[in-house]
Amino acid sequence: MKKMLVFSVMAVFAFSSLAIAQIDPDPDGMGIYFDTGATSFCIETTGAYQPITVYLMVTNQSVSEPSILAWEAKLIVEGNPTVAIPTGWTLTTGAQNFGTGNEYIVGTTLPPLAFTGTATVLASITLSYLGIEVGPYGTFAVARVPGSTSFADGGGYSAAVGFPTACQPIFGTWNTASAWINGGENCFTVANEDMTWGDVKTLY
Numbered sequence: 001m002k003k004m005l006v007f008s009v010m011a012v013f014a015f016s017s018l019a020i021a022q023i024d025p026d027p028d029g030m031g032i033y034f035d036t037g038a039t040s041f042c043i044e045t046t047g048a049y050q051p052i053t054v055y056l057m058v059t060n061q062s063v064s065e066p067s068i069l070a071w072e073a074k075l076i077v078e079g080n081p082t083v084a085i086p087t088g089w090t091l092t093t094g095a096q097n098f099g100t101g102n103e104y105i106v107g108t109t110l111p112p113l114a115f116t117g118t119a120t121v122l123a124s125i126t127l128s129y130l131g132i133e134v135g136p137y138g139t140f141a142v143a144r145v146p147g148s149t150s151f152a153d154g155g156g157y158s159a160a161v162g163f164p165t166a167c168q169p170i171f172g173t174w175n176t177a178s179a180w181i182n183g184g185e186n187c188f189t190v191a192n193e194d195m196t197w198g199d200v201k202t203l204y
Contacts, residue, residue: 023118024170029059030073030122030155031170032140032179038119041170041179042186052181054140056089056123058115058157058167065159067112071122073155074103074143076175089123103145122157139183143175 023038024031034040038057045052056075058068075089091097094110104123113120127138144154150164154174158164171178180186 023059025060026168027060027062028156028165028167029057029170030142030157030167031057031059032075032142033057034179036119036121042183043181045182051126051128053124053126054179055121056142058120058122059170060118061115061120061157061159061165063159063163063165067114068108068120068122068157068159069112069161070105070107070109071155071157072099072105072145072148072151073122074145074175075123076102076141076143077125077138078141078177079138089125091123092121095123099145105145105148138181139177140179141175141177142169 029038031038032041033055034043034052036055036057038055038059043052056073058071088097089104091106092108092113095106095108095113096110097104097106099105106122113122142155144151150156150158151166154167154169156164156166169176169178177186
C-alpha cells in the first residue's frame with residue numbers, strides 16, 4: 001500500500017471530498033468521516049500541507065435514550081511510517097478515555113453525550129497531509145478493543161447502564177480501511193445523487 005502522511009503547522013489548503021449525499025440508512029453505524037453529516041468518507045487533496053479534520057461518528061442510533069454514556073473502539077490511522085501519527089483523538093466535552101494508545105474505552109457522563117439527530121460525533125482528530133491528488137494516501141479504520149467484554153466484534157456504545165449496543169462497520173468488516181485521504185482506486189468519482197449506500201456496500 002502506498003502511503004505518505006506528513007504533519008505540518010502550515011495551513012494552506014484546498015481539497016475535494018467524495019460523498020454519498022445521504023447518511024448510511026442502516027441502524028447503529030460506527031465509522032470515520034470527513035464531515036459531521038457522516039456522508040464523506042474519502043477526500044482528494046489538491047494542495048500541500050492541508051489541515052484535515054476527521055470524525056468518528058455513530059449514525060442512526062436504534063435506542064430511545066437521548067444520549068450516549070460510554071463507547072468503545074480501536075481507531076487505526078495509517079500513513080508514512082517515518083512520520084509520527086498524532087497521539088490521540090479529541091473527545092467530546094467531559095468524556096474520559098480509560099483505554100491506552102489507540103484503544104478507546106470512553107465514559108461520557110460529564111455531561112452525557114447527547115445524540116445529535118442521525119449523526120453524532122464521538123471524537124475527532126486534525127492532521128495536515130502532504131500528497132498529490134491521486135497516489136500516496138492515509139487510511140482510517142475502526143476495530144474492536146482487544147479483550148472487550150461488551151463488544152465481541154467491533155465498536156459500540158451504551159446509552160443505558162448495563163445495555164451495550166453493538167455497532168456495525170460502514171463497509172465490509174471491522175479492522176479494514178473505511179476512510180481514505182487520496183485513496184486512489186478506493187475513491188471513485190460519482191454523481192452523489194446516483195450513488196446509494198447499497199451500491200457502496202456491494203463493493204466491499
